[in-house]
Amino acid sequence: MRILAIETATPASSVAIGEDGRLAAMAVEVDARGHLGFLTAAIDFCFAQAGWSPRDIDAVAIDIGPGRYTGLRAGVATAQGIAAAVGAPLITVSSLVVLALRAATGRRRIRPIVDVRRGQIATQPFQPVPGGVVSDGQPEVMSPDDLRGLLEVDPEDTLVVGDWESLSEATFRGLHRAKRGRPRYPGADVVLEIGEIKAARDDVTPPERVRPLYLREPDARINWTDIRGGGLWPGAGS
Amino acid sequence: MGDGGGPVVLGIETSCDETAVGVVAGSLLLSSVLSSQVEAHARFGGVVPEVAARAHVEAIRPLVHDALRQAGIHQTQVDAIAATRGPGLVGSLVVGFGFAKAFAWTLDKPFLGIDHMEGHLFAPRLEHPGYQPPAVVLLASGGHSQIIHVPEWGRYTEMGRTIDDAAGEAFDKLARFMGLGYPGGPAIDRAAASGDPTAITFPRALGDRPFDLSFSGLKTSVTTYLAKAARADMVPPLGDVAASIQEAIVDVLVEKTFNAVDATGVGRVAGGGGVLANTRLRRRLAEVAADRGVELFLPSPALCTDNGAMIAAAACFHLGDGSRSGWDADVDPGLRLG
Ligand SMILES: [Zn+2]
Numbered sequence: 411m412r413i414l415a416i417e418t419a420t421p422a423s424s425v426a427i428g429e430d431g432r433l434a435a436m437a438v439e440v441d442a443r444g445h446l447g448f449l450t451a452a453i454d455f456c457f458a459q460a461g462w463s464p465r466d467i468d469a470v471a472i473d474i475g476p477g478r479y480t481g482l483r484a485g486v487a488t489a490q491g492i493a494a495a496v497g498a499p500l501i502t503v504s505s506l507v508v509l510a511l512r513a514a515t516g517r518r519r520i521r522p523i524v525d526v527r528r529g530q531i532a533t534q535p536f537q538p539v540p541g542g543v544v545s546d547g548q549p550e551v552m553s554p555d556d557l558r559g560l561l562e563v564d565p566e567d568t569l570v571v572g573d574w575e576s577l578s579e580a581t582f583r584g585l586h587r588a589k590r591g592r593p594r595y596p597g598a599d600v601v602l603e604i605g606e607i608k609a610a611r612d613d614v615t616p617p618e619r620v621r622p623l624y625l626r627e628p629d630a631r632i633n634w635t636d637i638r639g640g641g642l643w644p645g646a647g648s
Numbered sequence: 649m650g651d652g653g654g655p656v657v658l659g660i661e662t663s664c665d666e667t668a669v670g671v672v673a674g675s676l677l678l679s680s681v682l683s684s685q686v687e688a689h690a691r692f693g694g695v696v697p698e699v700a701a702r703a704h705v706e707a708i709r710p711l712v713h714d715a716l717r718q719a720g721i722h723q724t725q726v727d728a729i730a731a732t733r734g735p736g737l738v739g740s741l742v743v744g745f746g747f748a749k750a751f752a753w754t755l756d757k758p759f760l761g762i763d764h765m766e767g768h769l770f771a772p773r774l775e776h777p778g779y780q781p782p783a784v785v786l787l788a789s790g791g792h793s794q795i796i797h798v799p800e801w802g803r804y805t806e807m808g809r810t811i812d813d814a815a816g817e818a819f820d821k822l823a824r825f826m827g828l829g830y831p832g833g834p835a836i837d838r839a840a841a842s843g844d845p846t847a848i849t850f851p852r853a854l855g856d857r858p859f860d861l862s863f864s865g866l867k868t869s870v871t872t873y874l875a876k877a878a879r880a881d882m883v884p885p886l887g888d889v890a891a892s893i894q895e896a897i898v899d900v901l902v903e904k905t906f907n908a909v910d911a912t913g914v915g916r917v918a919g920g921g922g923v924l925a926n927t928r929l930r931r932r933l934a935e936v937a938a939d940r941g942v943e944l945f946l947p948s949p950a951l952c953t954d955n956g957a958m959i960a961a962a963a964c965f966h967l968g969d970g971s972r973s974g975w976d977a978d979v980d981p982g983l984r985l986g
Pocket of ligand 1: 764768789921922953954
């Protein structure tokens with residue numbers, strides 16, 4: 411089973427390809443400006459390294475977030491373009507699961523965080539179990555202050571992973587049960603690992619249902635003072 | 649290659665609020681499909697970038713499928729794949745461009761990133777084989793207003809552009825002020841049908857810049873006029889106001905376009921962009937062109953507004969001149985033609 415994995419949820423972006431549990435090639439770039447220039451070129455590079463042809467792809471695994479919307483959309487659009495062209499199934503993976511899985515050492519509760527802009531982060535608690543992690547709650551969007559509040563009242567020892575370096579030091583000051591660790595960013599190699607497990611279980615997502623995990627409604631400000639109800643000519647707008 | 653029409657190109661356009669895909673063979677239109685978001689944005693009175701970007705993600709793949717099916721083309725028969733590179737909303741551009749580039753890579757086909765405005769400039773070719781440079785082209789929509797001199801395909805000189813609002817933006821803002829809703833161009837066009845365009849004389853910014861366009865003075869004048877009329881309880885019929893506004897916008901567009909025709913001495917005029925779907929503008933351009941003995945090439949209204957076929961048509965030309973975009977190509981929201 412040959413899988414292409416794509417990861418674009420954070421300022422880091424990566425691509426990995428692999429077969430039957432073995433990583434064949436991987437490319438990583440950290441560039442906050444966007445991932446579109448990197449993705450297809452990186453995929454082309456990985457395929458050349460491994461001597462694969464696009465026709466060899468059996469499934470495309472894609473990190474659907476949470477994360478930065480434009481990056482996620484670049485990743486999803488790329489995954490859809492490739493999957494459509496070869497008729498391969500799509501497998502969706504959460505960025506928070508990717509971070510938690512890579513952090514799964516020890517017995518601490520794991521709390522991965524990713525920056526979702528507008529001064530907010532997305533997070534979800536996980537418990538380490540032999541061979542992986544299990545989620546201990548739903549993914550949520552919150553402010554760094556809310557995160558601090560959660561960690562303050564949590565009686566358990568917690569390992570915070572993800573992009574905590576982007577938050578102010580004050581968020582963690584005096585929190586003795588919360589340790590901070592790696593990884594900082596999710597990686598396509600872990601997306602690939604999870605993709606392989608899900609592919610083996612036939613846990614694929616129909617293409618029309620593959621979209622970023624936004625966790626937030628689009629913010630649209632309605633300028634009601636500008637939209638008049640047809641005051642001068644009643645019924646004009648109907 | 650298509651039968652006699654030239655290379656088969658799939659074009660994807662997602663620069664603003666329409667997800668659009670088209671297939672052409674040279675300048676022969678094989679299909680043009682789109683998923684309009686007008687209803688989604690109408691409740692906000694304008695395009696909301698995040699709403700647009702989300703809708704593109706959902707629409708893109710089924711639309712590519714539909715465009716190929718309607719064209720009767722299998723994806724392996726496509727000679728090249730093109731997508732809008734800019735100008736536009738970055739969150740929207742990324743979806744079509746990312747999909748197209750990955751689709752092209754997987755199928756081992758050339759990929760071309762195309763300037764949206766160059767797409768509009770090529771749109772008339774899909775219906776008018778006689779449309780050739782040298783020509784003057786009026787491009788007007790909600791996001792842009794430009795007058796371009798085209799001495800030959802691939803060479804573009806901007807002669808004039810809007811110095812404030814785009815023409816379509818002026819229609820949108822005034823329609824909103826009048827309570828006509830969004831999008832404003834078609835709403836004013838409809839309301840104007842029953843009105844007298846000479847009822848009210850709104851100012852035309854014809855001034856000393858022969859090719860540049862300006863609509864902010866008109867906007868101020870209309871809002872002041874209507875506020876005064878409302879205070880005096882003498883509000884004129886809606887149709888008359890709409891027709892008078894439309895006439896003022898059309899006068900400016902027609903005058904500046906033909907100033908450019910006079911300055912360049914070209915014998916052909918073309919148009920593109922949503923504003924060119926306006927019935928009054930089309931009629932006036934046709935009248936003046938006939939008067940001056942100039943050939944006029946306007947796309948049908950469906951090809952004036954944003955569409956994928958125009959992107960494919962522009963890509964066909966560039967395919968011929970050997971241009972290709974690399975797999976590392978990226979969008980350029982601030983791209984500017986001419
Ligand atoms: Zn346009």
